Amino acid sequence: MKRIYLDHNSTTSVHPDVLEAMMPYYRDDFGNASSVHFFGRQARQAIEEARLKVAKLIGADASELIFTSGGSESDNFAIKGAAYQLKHRGNHIITSSIEHLAVLSPCKKLEKEGFKVTYIPVDSCGVVDVKELRAAITKETMLISIMLANNEVGTIQPVAEIGRLAKENRILFHTDAIQAAGKLNVDVNALGVDILSLSAHKLYGPKGVGALYLRKRASIEPLILGGHHERNLRAGTENVAGIVGFGKAAEIASAEMESQNKALISLRDRLYGGILKNIDEVQLNGHPTQRLSNTLNVSFEYLEGESIILSLDLEGVAVSTGSACTSGSLEPSHVLLAMGVSPQTSQGSIRFSLGRINTDEDIDYVIGILPGIIERLRSMSPLYEKKR
Amino acid sequence: MTNGPYSKKVMEHFMHPRNVGEIENADGIGNVGNPVCGDIMRFYIKVDNDIIVDAKFKTFGCGAAISTSSMVTELVKGKTIDEALKVSNRAVAEALGGLPPIKMHCSVLAEEALKSAIDDYLKKKSLIKPSAE
Numbered sequence A: 001m002k003r004i005y006l007d008h009n010s011t012t013s014v015h016p017d018v019l020e021a022m023m024p025y026y027r028d029d030f031g032n033a034s035s036v037h038f039f040g041r042q043a044r045q046a047i048e049e050a051r052l053k054v055a056k057l058i059g060a061d062a063s064e065l066i067f068t069s070g071g072s073e074s075d076n077f078a079i080k081g082a083a084y085q086l087k088h089r090g091n092h093i094i095t096s097s098i099e100h101l102a103v104l105s106p107c108k109k110l111e112k113e114g115f116k117v118t119y120i121p122v123d124s125c126g127v128v129d130v131k132e133l134r135a136a137i138t139k140e141t142m143l144i145s146i147m148l149a150n151n152e153v154g155t156i157q158p159v160a161e162i163g164r165l166a167k168e169n170r171i172l173f174h175t176d177a178i179q180a181a182g183k184l185n186v187d188v189n190a191l192g193v194d195i196l197s198l199s200a201h202k203l204y205g206p207k208g209v210g211a212l213y214l215r216k217r218a219s220i221e222p223l224i225l226g227g228h229h230e231r232n233l234r235a236g237t238e239n240v241a242g243i244v245g246f247g248k249a250a251e252i253a254s255a256e257m258e259s260q261n262k263a264l265i266s267l268r269d270r271l272y273g274g275i276l277k278n279i280d281e282v283q284l285n286g287h288p289t290q291r292l293s294n295t296l297n298v299s300f301e302y303l304e305g306e307s308i309i310l311s312l313d314l315e316g317v318a319v320s321t322g323s324a325c326t327s328g329s330l331e332p333s334h335v336l337l338a339m340g341v342s343p344q345t346s347q348g349s350i351r352f353s354l355g356r357i358n359t360d361e362d363i364d365y366v367i368g369i370l371p372g373i374i375e376r377l378r379s380m381s382p383l384y385e386k387k388r
Numbered sequence B: 001m002t003n004g005p006y007s008k009k010v011m012e013h014f015m016h017p018r019n020v021g022e023i024e025n026a027d028g029i030g031n032v033g034n035p036v037c038g039d040i041m042r043f044y045i046k047v048d049n050d051i052i053v054d055a056k057f058k059t060f061g062c063g064a065a066i067s068t069s070s071m072v073t074e075l076v077k078g079k080t081i082d083e084a085l086k087v088s089n090r091a092v093a094e095a096l097g098g099l100p101p102i103k104m105h106c107s108v109l110a111e112e113a114l115k116s117a118i119d120d121y122l123k124k125k126s127l128i129k130p131s132a133e
Helices: A016-022 A038-057 A071-086 A101-112 A130-136 A159-168 A240-278 A305-314 A334-338 A343-347 A360-379 B008-015 B063-076 B081-085 B089-095 B101-132
Strands: A065-068 A092-096 A116-120 A141-145 A172-176 A195-199 A210-214 A282-285 A295-300 A349-353 B028-034 B039-048 B051-060
Touching: A016 A240, A038 A065, A038 A240, A065 A071, A071 A101, A071 A141, A071 A172, A071 A195, A071 A210, A092 A101, A101 A116, A116 A130, A130 A159, A141 A159, A159 A172, A240 A282, A240 A295, A240 A360, A305 A349, A305 A360, A305 B008, A305 B063, A334 A343, A343 A349, B008 B063, B028 B101, B039 B063, B039 B101, B051 B063, B051 B081, B063 B089, B063 B101, B081 B101, B089 B101
Parallel strands: A092 A116, A092 A141, A141 A172, A172 A195
Antiparallel strands: A065 A210, A195 A210, A282 A295, A295 A349, B028 B039, B039 B051
16 A cells, blocks of 8 residues: 655654664664774764764754754753753743643643743634733743744744843743744744754754754753753763764755755645635644644534544544544644634544645545545544535 | 543444434424533434334534434434433443543433433323223
8 A cells, every 4th residue: 555644743754864874883883982092083074974964963063062862851951951051030931722732731741849830821813922921021930941843733933033032131032943943944043042953853864863062151951860961951872873874864855945944845835725725614724824834733513633643644644633522632733722622623623734745636635535434433423514 | 642531432423313303293203411511412302112213313512422422322322211211321421431430421411311201201291091992
């Protein structure tokens, strides 16, 4: 069966050039980068070359980049690290209601420890309300964390504006750029961020490696303690091969971002157009224009997401959903609910996230099979009255 | 590796559900669940001489919800009301070759939908009885 992967926001395939760049560091050049001898020096050089490439992707200095085990670690490091470092200055954090759980969960934990967290609401397109954010700032605020682009609906946030606000008020500013990097032009200075999270496997790099950008003047408590790695900020023998892969992936992303975006927007709009043409009672979730080039989140009314995913999976198509059945909790996507989408409509949401391997043929195939799937499931739904 | 996150039987019922639809002038209708949880089941039964001669369902829900609904209708057709009342969610899950633990609640909802339809039938029966005499 031909398989079509439309779940790139979940993870991506490793680019062939990335894999090739990584292999030597598994096979022959396997040294520990902290070792003094030849094997160590080899690994050290590879890491520092990769660091330059990842830093370039975000307009940062290599000395400001710390490698981690991935996006979740970077987010935890940023939130907890800032909170514990700055708790003498204040105990208030401002974030948004649509952040990834890797930001929300550390915030919830900090609340239990006595910190205060304000979750800024978003509008129906998923854009953070900057006015409310400004109004939420107090003398106790020591950290603002707002993601650059949302992973579920793709909405791009006004991070540069918030960066200026944070600077005015001398508050440390973190952005989760995990989904945005490689898709948007990220420049830490233009955005005015002090801390930024990245993950390799969202941009055709390997899983298990990420990075945290930490501006020179900013200081946060380390999360992983132990050896003196990463300038005493993140202990642990470096994942050399992973880091090398990350560097290569960042290099490719930088070079191809413009052409990739052009292609992805075309595919995405083709898919959306095809869906609207053949299926009624469909709702777009996310901003119509201020949105990642590859992300299309729609709700099919009167249906539940997992049943749609299963049906698509049986035909070889891979997507994801914001329905409760797959969230692991009893509630549908917190992002959709925060946008004011009704629980019922949230249940019927499907996220199509496209990538470099997708083609027009892939899209046309999906457009071809979707109407039948939706019709079959709707005929089973007690909520659907077929309009004659 | 299975052809889906569920057992073969569950996938079978998902791909080819039995008894989808409505019964006009049903003898009993059961409505359970809510959209917030993501599961709504509506069961219809036709009863003749205390035997369920027909059962149909409509479900808003995941793969497990659809297949448990389908299985329940299959299990109760031809049974007496008393026998049908004994159909437990565990029996439904077993008949389907098992469900993932987090999906067991779907089988519970299906059992509730059936009981709700039977309840409706019994209520209607006790209302009609006097005038039938």
